[in-house]
Amino acid sequence: MSEITSDVVKHVANLARIDLQDEQKTQEFTEELDEILNYAKQLEDVQLSDTEPMFHAVDLTNVMREDEAKTPLTQEEALSNSKSTEDGQFKVPKML
Amino acid sequence: MNIYELTVEELYDKIQQKELKPSEVVGALFEDIDKIDETLGSFLFINKEDAMKEAGRLDELQAEGKMDGELFGIPMGIKDNIVTKDVLTTCASRMLEDFRPVYDATVMEKLNAESPVLMGKNNMDEFAMGGSNENSYFKIVRNPWDTDAVPGGSSGGSAAAVAAGLVPFSLGSDTGGSVRQPASFCGVVGMKPTYGRVSRYGLVAFASSLDQIGPITRNVRDNAKILNLISGSNNKDATSMPDVEADFLKNIDADLTGKKIALPDEYVDEGVDEEVREAVKKAAKVFEDLGATVERVSFSDIKYVVAAYYLIASSEASSNLARFDGIRFGHRAEGAETLEELYKKTRAEGFGEEVKRRILLGTFVLSAGHYDQYYIRAQKLRTIIEADMERILEDYDMIIGPTTTSAAYDIGEKIDDKLQMYKDDILTIPANLTGMPAISIPCGLNSKNRPIGLQITGKHFSEAELYNAAFKFEEKFNLHEELKEIQKELR
Numbered sequence: 001m002s003e004i005t006s007d008v009v010k011h012v013a014n015l016a017r018i019d020l021q022d023e024q025k026t027q028e029f030t031e032e033l034d035e036i037l038n039y040a041k042q043l044e045d046v047q048l049s050d051t052e053p054m055f056h057a058v059d060l061t062n063v064m065r066e067d068e069a070k071t072p073l074t075q076e077e078a079l080s081n082s083k084s085t086e087d088g089q090f091k092v093p094k095m096l
Numbered sequence: 097m098n099i100y101e102l103t104v105e106e107l108y109d110k111i112q113q114k115e116l117k118p119s120e121v122v123g124a125l126f127e128d129i130d131k132i133d134e135t136l137g138s139f140l141f142i143n144k145e146d147a148m149k150e151a152g153r154l155d156e157l158q159a160e161g162k163m164d165g166e167l168f169g170i171p172m173g174i175k176d177n178i179v180t181k182d183v184l185t186t187c188a189s190r191m192l193e194d195f196r197p198v199y200d201a202t203v204m205e206k207l208n209a210e211s212p213v214l215m216g217k218n219n220m221d222e223f224a225m226g227g228s229n230e231n232s233y234f235k236i237v238r239n240p241w242d243t244d245a246v247p248g249g250s251s252g253g254s255a256a257a258v259a260a261g262l263v264p265f266s267l268g269s270d271t272g273g274s275v276r277q278p279a280s281f282c283g284v285v286g287m288k289p290t291y292g293r294v295s296r297y298g299l300v301a302f303a304s305s306l307d308q309i310g311p312i313t314r315n316v317r318d319n320a321k322i323l324n325l326i327s328g329s330n331n332k333d334a335t336s337m338p339d340v341e342a343d344f345l346k347n348i349d350a351d352l353t354g355k356k357i358a359l360p361d362e363y364v365d366e367g368v369d370e371e372v373r374e375a376v377k378k379a380a381k382v383f384e385d386l387g388a389t390v391e392r393v394s395f396s397d398i399k400y401v402v403a404a405y406y407l408i409a410s411s412e413a414s415s416n417l418a419r420f421d422g423i424r425f426g427h428r429a430e431g432a433e434t435l436e437e438l439y440k441k442t443r444a445e446g447f448g449e450e451v452k453r454r455i456l457l458g459t460f461v462l463s464a465g466h467y468d469q470y471y472i473r474a475q476k477l478r479t480i481i482e483a484d485m486e487r488i489l490e491d492y493d494m495i496i497g498p499t500t501t502s503a504a505y506d507i508g509e510k511i512d513d514k515l516q517m518y519k520d521d522i523l524t525i526p527a528n529l530t531g532m533p534a535i536s537i538p539c540g541l542n543s544k545n546r547p548i549g550l551q552i553t554g555k556h557f558s559e560a561e562l563y564n565a566a567f568k569f570e571e572k573f574n575l576h577e578e579l580k581e582i583q584k585e586l587r
Contacts, residue, residue, distance in 0.1 A: 033453070043474065054480065095435045
């Protein structure tokens with residue numbers, strides 16, 4: 001068994017900022033994640049201690065470009081897809 | 097002449113020779129879309145008004161003889177996770193239901209410079225997560241070959257629209273097979289280019305170390321032509337590779353004599369449907385008839401790729417999709433009193449279940465105490481898979497096998513078994529984990545008259561060789577006439 005319980009799923013959902021809405025949904029996600037992580041346990045069968053992880057498919061490091069001034073999006077464009085703005089800024093509910 | 101049957105190259109010639117006006121082409125295909133896309137569901141947004149206006153403008157240029165652009169007057173569909181300036185881009189998600197991008201993806205800038213006509217945005221699995229197009233928030237897509245069957249996914253709308261003759265080409269995106277698998281299910285051609293070949297700027301990110309944009313077309317030459325137009329380094333994507341310019345059409349007709357092709361035993365073992373196995377073995381014979389040698393090899397570590405892929409892709413997704421917070425763009429929940437509540441409600445309402453499942457999985461895998469056990473292990477496995485494939489490709493020019501373990505299945509057939517659907521991606525995942533290019537072309541039909549796809553994988557930046565092999569194969573076997581019958585029946 002993996003270590004997935006409904007409490008773990010609730011904790012992870014909180015980290016991911018997703019409201020799970022109801023107990024039944026939480027239970028379903030718990031079962032599905034448990035199944036997937038148990039399946040992933042097969043990776044423990046492979047001898048990997050001397051293997052370096054590969055984070056990317058191509059070897060590129062520090063890709064640089066010229067530091068040139070360019071015209072960015074206008075303020076109006078940048079705000080155009082927001083549901084709530086005020087005085088040219090994004091508006092959010094209270095933070096504390 | 098049926099306009100819907102014409103390929104990109106045929107349309108190009110007929111427009112250049114003034115046999116067809118751009119507005120005739122575009123108008124005819126909109127009529128077809130009106131008639132049959134209610135059934136197929138391959139478009140989420142139909143760009144009729146702007147497209148007809150653009151076609152009218154191109155008509156005038158045509159009359160003046162000013163037909164510049166490799167795609168002058170050619171209609172196209174675009175997967176709905178590629179941003180199109182001022183044109184709805186939803187990722188088939190409630191989260192982006194009314195999102196109008198304020199800029200174009202690099203691939204759109206490149207295509208638009210060639211004067212095509214954007215017909216609309218193609219349906220997909222939400223945020224490109226899925227293999228059957230049943231995860232779209234808006235509607236499912238049906239397979240043109242059999243409307244009871246799934247078209248594959250996540251670029252299911254793109255593949256179905258191209259197969260049905262609603263557009264001669266579309267762009268998809270491929271993170272674990274999302275261009276090749278639907279191309280296989282719909283009997284068309286789909287290429288996942290080398291990682292870094294095509295700029296990802298403006299592709300709504302799913303798993304950034306795996307995602308690539310690729311063309312879906314009805315034949316191999318069209319596919320090579322589109323990749324010619326969209327590839328190249330781009331300073332807006334730091335992972336796009338510099339100095340890899342290539343012309344994929346130049347040597348497409350080269351002789352295959354002496355080419356060495358590998359067929360891994362694991363690609364034709366009992367994990368693969370028997371009819372698919374037989375079709376691939378026949379395809380191997382076709383390559384031998386073309387002068388190549390085909391030899392069996394072993395690729396035993398392939399059994400681990402699904403686990404590694406879902407851990408890596410979900411981890412990257414959980415990070416990438418953090419941007420959907422209800423504030424700057426996309427859905428925003430009503431009535432939240434605090435910022436945290438706004439995030440949680442917005443994301444609960446905006447994301448579908450598969451997206452949530454993967455965000456939760458990825459967040460777990462990256463969380464304290466599990467990172468080494470799952471994430472690092474998966475990334476190490478990736479090193480092993482690459483070494484395995486490079487070992488094979490030291491001795492062989494390319495690897496062939498099936499694109500998928502079975503042909504298209506019925507709508508609803510697998511929806512309740514998530515893990516089985518994940519496992520179905522086993523044959524397409526290696527190219528994403530390693531960044532290697534891979535193409536899917538039709539190689540047969542099963543007893544239910546559903547297409548079977550052949551996958552050809554090669555070394556990094558060997559797309560020209562893959563197109564060459566695919567083109568020579570296509571000359572010996574293709575489904576072009578069968579597809580025309582399907583297109584006719586749909587109308």
